[in-house]
Amino acid sequence: MKPCLQVLRLYNFAMFWGRDKLGWMTCATLGLSLAACSPGSTEDSDDPTNVPCGSTRSGDVAVNTQAEVDALAGVTEIKWNLEIGTSERPAEGQEVTSLAALRCLRVVGGELSIYDNDLLPSLQGLENLQTVEGSVYIFNQEVMTSLDGLDGLTTVGEELFVYYNPSLVDISGLNQVESVGLSAHVYGNDSLGQCQVDDWSAHTGISVSGSDNLGSCP
Secondary structure, X not given: OOHHHHHHHHHHHHHHXXXXXXXXXXXXXXXXXXXXXXXXXXXXXXXXXXXXXXXXXXXXXXXXXXXHHHOOOOEEEEOOOEEEOOOOOOOOOOOOOOOHHHOOOOEEOOOEEEEOOOOOOOOOOOOOOOEEOOOEEEEOOOOOOEOOOOOOOOEEOOOXXXXXXXXXXXXXHHOOOOEEOOOEEEEOOOOOEHHHHHHHHHHHOOOEEOOOOEEOOO
């Protein structure tokens, strides 16, 4: 039983039986403990978005389950590569479905790879990511329809790849990108219109190679 639930039950017992059973001091102590377990408190919370920002990871980081993503809560910088996904599918119920725990992340010192997460609907949670010093790879995301969540990304040190995302229809989440060190490639996205790619290139001033984006254009 979680500590806050124990406190709540003891507090209810005290309020029902009164000070004759537990005494005023015990009742007061339980009341203070219950206040610490109020909805506004972060104590005993499993919510990874409550973790304060400020930690770093010094090596490569590879995650492919929701629990592993949540374990990165509070990390502001990953010194090397960050890989979210794997060709080996996680067990049912352990799939990555949210990147909310990555809300503190600002810098990836190597490559950022996001792929093969069949149940991940969006990149929400990466809004504070500003710099990827290596390349960015986003591919084989089955249900992702946009790149919203990357709105804070301004710098890609090497290459940008967005490919084989069958549901992707919008790449405007990359509109704040100011520089791609080498080249950008957007191709093989069955629902994305080539005009969307051309519009992004015109908006950012970044040339894009690749085609086979088969979606319709207005």
